Amino acid sequence: MTQTQPALSALLARRRLGYTLEAQFYTNETIFRQDLDFIFARHWIQVGVEPDIASPGDCMIVDIGPHAIIVARDDDGGLRAFHNVCRHRGARLLHTAKTNVGNLVCPYHQWTYGLDGSLLFAAHMPEQFDATCHGLRRVHVRSLAGLLFICMAETPPDDFDAMAQTLAPYIMPHDIRGCRVAFEEDIIEHGNWKLTMENNRECYHCNAAHPELTRSIFAEGFGFAPVGAEAEAQAERFHSMVGALHRDWEQGGLPSREIEDLVDRPTGFRTERLPLEDAGESETLDTRVACRKLLGKFSEKRLGALSVWTQPNSWHHFMSDHIVSFSVFPLTPETTLLRTKWLVHADAVEGRDYQCANLTAVWRATNRQDSDLVGKAAAGIRSSGYRPGPYAPDTESLVEKFCAWYVGRLKIGLGT
Amino acid sequence: MNETAEPTASYTVEFTVSKRTVTCDATQFVLTAALAAGIRLPFTCRQGICGTCKSRLISGLYDMKHKGGIRPHEIEQGFFLPCCSKPLSDLAVEK
Numbered sequence: 001m002t003q004t005q006p007a008l009s010a011l012l013a014r015r016r017l018g019y020t021l022e023a024q025f026y027t028n029e030t031i032f033r034q035d036l037d038f039i040f041a042r043h044w045i046q047v048g049v050e051p052d053i054a055s056p057g058d059c060m061i062v063d064i065g066p067h068a069i070i071v072a073r074d075d076d077g078g079l080r081a082f083h084n085v086c087r088h089r090g091a092r093l094l095h096t097a098k099t100n101v102g103n104l105v106c107p108y109h110q111w112t113y114g115l116d117g118s119l120l121f122a123a124h125m126p127e128q129f130d131a132t133c134h135g136l137r138r139v140h141v142r143s144l145a146g147l148l149f150i151c152m153a154e155t156p157p158d159d160f161d162a163m164a165q166t167l168a169p170y171i172m173p174h175d176i177r178g179c180r181v182a183f184e185e186d187i188i189e190h191g192n193w194k195l196t197m198e199n200n201r202e203c204y205h206c207n208a209a210h211p212e213l214t215r216s217i218f219a220e221g222f223g224f225a226p227v228g229a230e231a232e233a234q235a236e237r238f239h240s241m242v243g244a245l246h247r248d249w250e251q252g253g254l255p256s257r258e259i260e261d262l263v264d265r266p267t268g269f270r271t272e273r274l275p276l277e278d279a280g281e282s283e284t285l286d287t288r289v290a291c292r293k294l295l296g297k298f299s300e301k302r303l304g305a306l307s308v309w310t311q312p313n314s315w316h317h318f319m320s321d322h323i324v325s326f327s328v329f330p331l332t333p334e335t336t337l338l339r340t341k342w343l344v345h346a347d348a349v350e351g352r353d354y355q356c357a358n359l360t361a362v363w364r365a366t367n368r369q370d371s372d373l374v375g376k377a378a379a380g381i382r383s384s385g386y387r388p389g390p391y392a393p394d395t396e397s398l399v400e401k402f403c404a405w406y407v408g409r410l411k412i413g414l415g416t
Numbered sequence: 417m418n419e420t421a422e423p424t425a426s427y428t429v430e431f432t433v434s435k436r437t438v439t440c441d442a443t444q445f446v447l448t449a450a451l452a453a454g455i456r457l458p459f460t461c462r463q464g465i466c467g468t469c470k471s472r473l474i475s476g477l478y479d480m481k482h483k484g485g486i487r488p489h490e491i492e493q494g495f496f497l498p499c500c501s502k503p504l505s506d507l508a509v510e511k
């Protein structure tokens with residue numbers, strides 16, 4: 001049976017509000033390429049953290065679909081980003097995840113670029129060759145209190161500063177720049193990148209799927225609405241904790257209230273400082289801090305977990321003792337890279353201040369469980385029996401907001 | 417011997433892999449002396465920019481004027497750039 005695929009604009013126009021997207025959005029090669037063009041090449045994409053490139057000459061590479069990017073720290077401590085492509089014959093300049101370089105030297109014919117991207121040296125080129133026209137192609141890069149974002153568009157969305165102004169006071173006290181990446185994990189999930197994001201935007205599945213994570217977190221902090229007497233009692237307890245703790249935290253100078261602006265702006269985001277269960281200190285198996293050395297200037301351990309989300313591809317949890325930072329990169333229509341980084345105070349020593357296994361236990365387990373769920377969702381969606389299904393109005397309202405943002409941004413991209 | 421016209425100091429540079437030893441004046445770059453003696457070493461820019469000539473020094477002192485072709489941590493690990501380094505003593509280079 002051959003059927004002509006409806007154009008993307010027609011699929012977007014007929015999207016049923018409050019329902020999962022049609023299968024093509026999760027499987028189709030053309031739509032995947034349009035996601036890369038309209039979403040990933042035109043928005044602010046979260047790619048890492050400042051401690052990834054702490055010192056002058058530090059470089060990290062990030063691949064987003066067909067886009068190969070270098071993010072670098074220049075000799076003045078500034079941030080730079082370029083396409084990871086030599087201007088001579090196009091070879092990839094850097095091949096390892098993180099390196100420290102003096103200049104960027106192409107391994108093919110040693111064309112050499114400064115950390116500002118300018119071409120410093122190219123042997124055998126004629127006298128009239130203009131090196132100034134052959135610098136590395138630049139990519140915009142910004143830091144939001146230590147979270148690194150790039151934008152490949154010539155003119156990036158102009159709302160980054162507004163987002164940063166709102167979120168920086170929440171994030172700054174955790175002092176990302178004073179941290180070190182203690183552990184990093186890449187997982188390849190077997191589903192479209194949107195399934196990875198949608199799975200993150202609800203905690204409907206948390207209770208059944210995440211025994212480790214739900215020792216500390218409350219599903220209610222991520223949109224979960226209670227059903228039944230016990231769940232309602234639990235939700236009431238959660239909301240009274242939110243009330244009391246937000247008051248305490250804000251009096252102590254830590255912004256905590258929810259701010260949610262996920263749908264109607266190019267750089268959608270959400271944040272809230274959320275209480276944790278029991279000891280209330282950290283997202284660990286015993287809900288206590290995993291690292292003795294607290295972040296920034298903190299002396300109080302019980303600061304809950306600050307949740308920060310950015311559209312289209314990141315979420316982060318900031319606690320008093322460590323930070324877990326998640327970035328999502330599409331690989332193919334049905335595979336996605338989930339990159340997770342655990343950050344501790346730069347001076348924290350493994351074995352003395354923290355045990356890596358304890359630090360990472362909850363989220364390594366949770367990532368595996370989520371990855372499994374994404375794979376199962378993808379497997380059903382690619383089979384012929386799939387039809388879009390309804391989101392629970394409250395419990396999955398934030399998933400709907402992800403889809404609404406995505407559909408809205410594609411429509412703007414297509415000019416429809 | 418004329419006491420006033422002091423001859424330029426001259427040192428030996430031993431290349432331990434190719435098992436060749438050359439002489440190199442204190443005013444001469446190590447790469448230049450090696451190439452003049454017919455030793456084939458990798459190089460591109462000859463200005464300390466590209467790092468192509470980067471080599472490990474086994475022993476000796478040198479004066480290097482590079483332009484970003486090598487990192488401080490590489491120098492600490494014993495690497496140098498023969499294209500922009502002059503000897504201050506006899507040298508042994510792992511090449």
Ligand code: FES
Pocket residue numbers: 458459460461462463464465466467468469470485497498499500
């Ligand atoms: S040949 Fe370029 S640094 Fe020596």
Ligand SMILES: [Fe+2]
Pocket residue numbers: 199200205206209210366370
């Ligand atoms: Fe999950």
